[in-house]
Amino acid sequence: MxxxxxxxxxxxxxxxxxxxxxxxxxxxxxxxxxxxxxxxxxxxxxxxxxxxxxxxxxxxxxxxxxxxxxxxxxxxxxxxxxxxxxxxxxxxxxxxxxxxxxxxxxxxxxxVSNDFNTHGAQAHCMFLDSASQAREAWNQISHVLRAGNDSTINIVGAGATGVELAAELARVSKKLKRYNAACLHINLIEAADRVLPNSPQKMSEKVQEKLTRSDVNVLLNTRIKEVTHDGMQTSDGQFLAANTQFWAAGVKxxxxxxxxxxxxxxxxxxxxxxxxxxxxxxxxxxxxxxxxxxxxxxxxxxxxxxxxxxxxxxxxxxxxxxxxDEQALTPFTFKDGGMVVAVGHHFAVGSFGIAPFAQNERCEGKLVLQGRMIRRIYDTIFRLHQSTVSGVFTVSRLMIAKRLKAVFKPTGI
Ligand SMILES: Cc1cc2nc3c(=O)[nH]c(=O)nc-3n(C[C@H](O)[C@H](O)[C@H](O)COP(=O)(O)OP(=O)(O)OC[C@H]3O[C@@H](n4cnc5c(N)ncnc54)[C@H](O)[C@@H]3O)c2cc1C
The missing domain is CATH 3.50.50.60 (FAD/NAD(P)-binding domain)
Structure with a gap:
């Protein structure tokens, strides 16, 4: 045993x-x-x-x-x-x-996110490294939305985490405006020259276009030097004032x-x-x-x-x-099936293709697609995880329950 x-x-x-x-x-x-x-x-x-x-x-x-x-x-x-x-x-x-x-x-x-020892980041930023941190973030944001005064959110890092968070918050803010909730102004701050710096250029362009249309203020080539309780100091001397701040850059x-x-x-x-x-x-x-x-x-x-x-x-x-059973371990080979990033609840951008077609290390040769169908693929990735964990039958029941809930639940966000 x-x-x-x-x-x-x-x-x-x-x-x-x-x-x-x-x-x-x-x-x-x-x-x-x-x-x-x-x-x-x-x-x-x-x-x-x-x-x-x-x-x-x-x-x-x-x-x-x-x-x-x-x-x-x-x-x-x-x-x-x-x-x-x-x-x-x-x-x-x-x-x-x-x-x-x-x-x-x-x-x-x-x-966890990597704050690269940026002064003030741990003290004044929220992180999305665990469900309890995410719940704490919603507590704060819902309070801001309910208070009704317009508010600014700084998000550092335009990788998948930062992009998905910015787009979802922008959508929620827009949806809740009709209930006189506060308007959230969102700054998405990235040190590189494009969002999703590790993805194909075309994917970055499409994601940035969608973020801009959702009123997210994308600041590229912007490095944060220090975070204070009321904003972020950039290395080129700007101060980005904000009421709520997230650090979503780097992974370690x-x-x-x-x-x-x-x-x-x-x-x-x-x-x-x-x-x-x-x-x-x-x-x-x-x-x-x-x-x-x-x-x-x-x-x-x-x-x-x-x-x-x-x-x-x-x-x-x-x-x-x-x-x-006394057999040798086998080598693991990662098969890159592409990457899908959700930009809001009903839209996603994905890059697909197999390695031989990629022309360089950023996989520029990949096919980049966007839209509601791609968002369905994004959801499918989660359903695949659920079916590995709970079985296909349970996942099917959950999906039916979700549809019914959407029909009977009063319209929300
Ligand atoms: C907001 C967000 C959006 C993302 N979007 C994408 C995306 O679109 N596409 C993509 O491919 N990836 C995305 N990622 C990254 C993806 O979530 C991770 O690559 C993936 O979850 C890694 O799986 P893991 O099992 O290694 O770690 P995790 O899923 O993070 O699981 C780690 C587990 O370890 C537990 N743990 C921590 N410390 C201890 C301890 N001391 N003892 C015991 N247990 C411990 C934690 O509670 C947790 O349950 C995103 C991440 C975030 C935060």
């Missing part, structure tokens, strides 16, 4: 725990260590922050989900790893400490992770793993998702994206189950 401990029940860890529980041998045990009670798919946190997320239908309770799918949820946060004893140290919700033993350990704790694994267990880490605090997802230091420890630096045969590393988290989880579930 082996005990597999998965740390972090996000896009990667929840899928892995569910799939492992189905595929491991009868006597093997799967334990998920996760500090939250409910799972929210991270790419939808901007909807929680804008008050448009349906928590009833689109969240998963770890405890009941684990009980019905064959793994155990331990509500705690990992704080350390003792590789000699093969235990992880955890802090429980009540603040007490405990240790959990493992035969195999998979770390999938995700990433949390600082506390770097160094624990004596594993190998890179500059983004990510655990360096082999292509088979085992850590380069200890064959009993694996890492997947945003907290892992996963090499590929062509010398690149896997990008920190939901799609990559999903593919790595599916791969490791199969590979590790076979490994328990």
């Amino acid at each position: 082996s005990r597999i401990v998965v740390v972090g029940g996000g896009a990667a860890g929840l899928e892995l725990s569910t799939l492992l529980a189905k595929s491991v041998r009868k006597n093997d045990e799967v334990l998920l260590i996760e500090p939250e009670i409910d799972h929210y798919w991270k790419p939808r946190l901007h909807e929680i922050a804008a008050g448009t997320f349906d928590s009833d239908l689109d969240s998963v309770c770890y405890f009941t989900h684990g009980a019905t799918h064959g793994y155990q949820h331990y509500q705690a946060a990992m704080t350390n790893i003792d590789r000699q004893q093969k235990v992880v140290n955890v802090r429980k919700a009540d603040g007490t400490e405990d240790t959990v033993s493992y035969d195999y350990l998979v770390i999938a704790i995700g990433a 694994a949390p600082d506390w992770l770097n160094g624990i267990g004596g594993l190998a880490y890179n500059r983004m605090n990510q655990i360096i793993v082999n292509q088979d997802l085992s850590s380069t230091i200890d064959p009993a420890i694996f890492a997947i998702g945003d907290c892992a630096s996963i090499p590929q045969a062509d010398g690149s590393t896997v990008p920190p994206r939901a799609q990559a988290a999903n593919q790595a989880a599916i791969h490791l579930a199969k590979s590790l189950s076979r490994h328990l």
Whole structure:
């Protein structure tokens, strides 16, 4: 009998725990260590922050989900790893400490925004790194909307998180105007010369066009030097006054992770793993998702994206189950199916195409499409995650329930 401990029940860890529980041998045990009670798919946190997320239908309770799918949820946060004893140290919700033993350990704790040590960012900005932060953001924004006075929101970073948040808030502000809610003026601030700097140029152009039409003020080539309680100082001397401020730039694994267990880490605090997802230091420890630096045969590393988290989880579930039967681990190859970014609740822009057609590292050769249909594809990515976690039948029922709710619920946002 082996005990597999998965740390972090996000896009990667929840899928892995569910799939492992189905595929491991009868006597093997799967334990998920996760500090939250409910799972929210991270790419939808901007909807929680804008008050448009349906928590009833689109969240998963770890405890009941684990009980019905064959793994155990331990509500705690990992704080350390003792590789000699093969235990992880955890802090429980009540603040007490405990240790959990493992035969195999998979770390999938995700990433957080990178404020690049910008002065004042931690003190005066909100972050969208967890569901509780997103809920706190909505508390503040709903208060502003209700107060009725026009208000400015600064969002730093025009990657997927910043773009999706800006567009959703702009939509909510427009919708609520008819109820005399405050008008939100949104500044989306980006240091690079275009929004979505890691996407094809054409995709950036289409997204920026849509943001501008939604009255989002996009400020490019603008670097934030300091954040104060009432605004942001740029490095070229401008002051961008605001009532509410978000930091949505950069991605790194949390600082506390770097160094624990004596594993190998890179500059983004990510655990360096082999292509088979085992850590380069200890064959009993694996890492997947945003907290892992996963090499590929062509010398690149896997990008920190939901799609990559999903593919790595599916791969490791199969590979590790076979490994328990004495078979060798297999290398993970990320298949880039493109990228879709939601620009508001009913519109999305996506770049699609397979690698050989991409003409350079920014994949400029990819096909860029936009519109309501692409937004459906965006939703499908979430439904695929849900069906891995809960099964196709449950997802179909949820979709029907959602449609009915939309018909019977009074019109809102
Ligand atoms: C607003 C927003 C929009 C995004 N949009 C897109 C998009 O359009 N497309 C895209 O590809 N990607 C998008 N992303 C990125 C995407 O969400 C991540 O790449 C993906 O969630 C990574 O999965 P993960 O499992 O590695 O981490 P996560 O999904 O972040 O899960 C990490 C889990 O670990 C838990 N955890 C943290 N610390 C501990 C600890 N000490 N002990 C135990 N558990 C811990 C957390 O509670 C969480 O449940 C977006 C992200 C955000 C925030």
